[in-house]
Amino acid sequence: WLVYNISTYGRREKGLPPGPPTSFLVGNILEIPPKRAFHKLVEWAREYGEIYSIKFGHKTTVVLNSPTAVQAVMEKGSRVTQDRPTMWLFDQYLYDHDHLIFSSVPHKVNQLRRVFATFLNQTTAQKYVPIQEAESCQLLYEIMVGPDSFFTGVKRLTISLMFSLSYGVRAPKIDSPLPSLFYEAVDMINELLADVSALLDFVPLLRILPGWMVNWRKRTDRMNAQEKRLTSELMEGVFARRKSDTSTNSFMEQILDNPEEFGLSDNMMHTLPLLILQAGADTTACAILSVLLLLVGQDEVLKNAHAELDSVIGRDRLPTVADMEHLPYIGAIIKESERLRPTNPLGFPHAASEDQMYGGYLVPAGATIMVNTWALGHDPQNFPDPERFFPERWLDPSVEHADTWPFGVGRRVCPGMYLAKNSVAIVISRLLWAFDIKKKVDPSAGNPIEVDTLDYAEGIVLCPNKFEADFVLRSKEHGDTIKHELRGAIPLLETYEFGMAQSDLEYVEQMRRAV
Numbered sequence: 063w064l065v066y067n068i069s070t071y072g073r074r075e076k077g078l079p080p081g082p083p084t085s086f087l088v089g090n091i092l093e094i095p096p097k098r099a100f101h102k103l104v105e106w107a108r109e110y111g112e113i114y115s116i117k118f119g120h121k122t123t124v125v126l127n128s129p130t131a132v133q134a135v136m137e138k139g140s141r142v143t144q145d146r147p148t149m150w151l152f153d154q155y156l157y158d159h160d161h162l163i164f165s166s167v168p169h170k171v172n173q174l175r176r177v178f179a180t181f182l183n184q185t186t187a188q189k190y191v192p193i194q195e196a197e198s199c200q201l202l203y204e205i206m207v208g209p210d211s212f213f214t215g216v217k218r219l220t221i222s223l224m225f226s227l228s229y230g231v232r233a234p235k236i237d238s239p240l241p242s243l244f245y246e247a248v249d250m251i252n253e254l255l256a257d258v259s260a261l262l263d264f265v266p267l268l269r270i271l272p273g274w275m276v277n278w279r280k281r282t283d284r285m286n287a288q289e290k291r292l293t294s295e296l297m298e299g300v301f302a303r304r305k306s307d308t309s310t311n312s313f314m315e316q317i318l319d320n321p322e323e324f325g326l327s328d329n330m331m332h333t334l335p336l337l338i339l340q341a342g343a344d345t346t347a348c349a350i351l352s353v354l355l356l357l358v359g360q361d362e363v364l365k366n367a368h369a370e371l372d373s374v375i376g377r378d379r380l381p382t383v384a385d386m387e388h389l390p391y392i393g394a395i396i397k398e399s400e401r402l403r404p405t406n407p408l409g410f411p412h413a414a415s416e417d418q419m420y421g422g423y424l425v426p427a428g429a430t431i432m433v434n435t436w437a438l439g440h441d442p443q444n445f446p447d448p449e450r451f452f453p454e455r456w457l458d459p460s461v462e463h464a465d466t467w468p469f470g471v472g473r474r475v476c477p478g479m480y481l482a483k484n485s486v487a488i489v490i491s492r493l494l495w496a497f498d499i500k501k502k503v504d505p506s507a508g509n510p511i512e513v514d515t516l517d518y519a520e521g522i523v524l525c526p527n528k529f530e531a532d533f534v535l536r537s538k539e540h541g542d543t544i545k546h547e548l549r550g551a552i553p554l555l556e557t558y559e560f561g562m563a564q565s566d567l568e569y570v571e572q573m574r575r576a577v
């Protein structure tokens with residue numbers, strides 16, 4: 063029995079969906095490149111079809127590559143596919159099952175999802191539109207006076223928004239102390255995810271080896287200390303604000319006001335807002351930056367977008383969320399980017415808690431399940447000429463496009479999606495309204511600098527590396543409107559400027575004097 067078990071370790075069991083040939087012990091591990099793993103998973107989708115399986119040692123991963131398979135396994139089968147696969151380092155060691163994105167403990171998942179549903183459902187998300195719009199005015203102004211700031215400006219906006227909603231304090235500069243702490247922690251998480259987390263799941267022995275033999279514990283503890291410093295500094299701001307009798311009704315204030323209603327433990331008081339920052343800031347920034355990357359030098363698309371904005375909005379006001387239903391072309395640009403460059407190309411892994419059959423194949427209890435969002439969006443059957451950035455494809459009412467689930471699917475679908483969609487719509491419609499997005503010209507050679515629309519950083523989310531683009535203000539009237547709207551946004555922005563660092567205060571004062 064033992065010999066049989068050892069000799070079949072890493073081999074695909076009977077009944078599983080087909081997939082690439084496996085090797086003894088390791089299964090398919092050696093074929094998955096350490097970087098851009100999803101490209102390999104897309105290649106296999108083309109070879110093995112709508113469902114295939116791969117082996118990581120004795121563990122099974124099932125990959126879903128067609129809308130029908132996703133609907134059947136993840137939507138109809140959502141009750142038994144809502145768990146997450148074990149990620150011991152993050153789920154247990156670091157967060158004690160209190161971090162929603164990693165947890166599979168039913169009562170904790172339900173409790174935390176209820177909190178998200180309270181703060182971020184479709185209706186409550188509308189309450190945050192004014193601060194989203196106000197923050198976008200700062201972004202427009204910054205790009206107008208310094209076009210090269212667009213990349214960091216977008217990142218600043220999204221972290222500022224998450225700080226404001228969760229803790230009631232904004233971040234007017236990306237390099238101030240709190241955003242810097244946050245981004246350092248994100249880098250540390252990405253590093254742990256890249257080279258430690260999966261290894262500890264695959265070789266559990268490493269979890270108990272002493273610190274002088276393995277360095278994962280030291281690195282993880284350093285990251286944990288960084289996160290604790292971030293959330294405790296932000297919480298100090300919340301406590302100070304409560305003493306001062308001012309309020310923005312931030313999530314943390316609401317939780318402190320109604321402790322019984324939310325029933326969060328001390329650890330959840332740390333992990334919940336941390337998760338909002340982690341899941342909400344960079345994802346949204348990267349989604350926005352992907353749209354911009356795809357737009358650079360797309361003269362025809364930009365011309366159509368400008369024509370729509372000119373006729374619906376004019377020059378003397380900025381587009382709003384409420385305008386989006388009258389801006390179908392702008393909506394199509396965003397959808398086309400979600401299809402071509404999904405922020406999570408393989409979604410976030412789920413795990414099966416019971417056996418399920420699909421198409422005659424077994425999706426066994428314990429298997430990891432991945433929704434191959436990238437493959438879905440690049441399937442030539444559903445999206446002819448799939449590599450082409452072609453917003454018009456979404457505007458033909460006779461074509462019903464298959465879903466690609468950029469916000470996930472089933473019971474763990476992204477609870478921040480309404481907020482995120484509003485942020486993307488506000489920022490993209492306003493940047494398009496204000497600027498022409500051209501290729502930058504190399505000052506020495508005089509040639510336009512081409513952008514590589516596949517130049518992305520490795521990390522939890524797919525985020526473009528810094529790229530060159532020229533944001534050219536469309537007219538003086540557009541500039542006057544930006545200044546006017548920023549002046550109008552100041553009172554709202556000021557309510558989130560409680561207890562800010564001196565350098566932040568000086569920055570906002572200088573900007574306000576200029577407008």
Ligand code: HEM
Binds near residue numbers: 341342412477
């Ligand atoms: C464009 C921006 C965003 C994208 C593309 C995105 C995408 C996703 C995806 C694909 C998942 C995994 C869903 C699944 O497992 O099926 C997810 C989960 C999650 N997202 Fe988002 N997200 C975005 C913004 C946000 C924002 C703004 C927040 C909160 C403020 C947020 C909070 C979460 C949370 C808490 C989860 C975990 C849910 C769970 O495990 O039950 N996301 N998101």
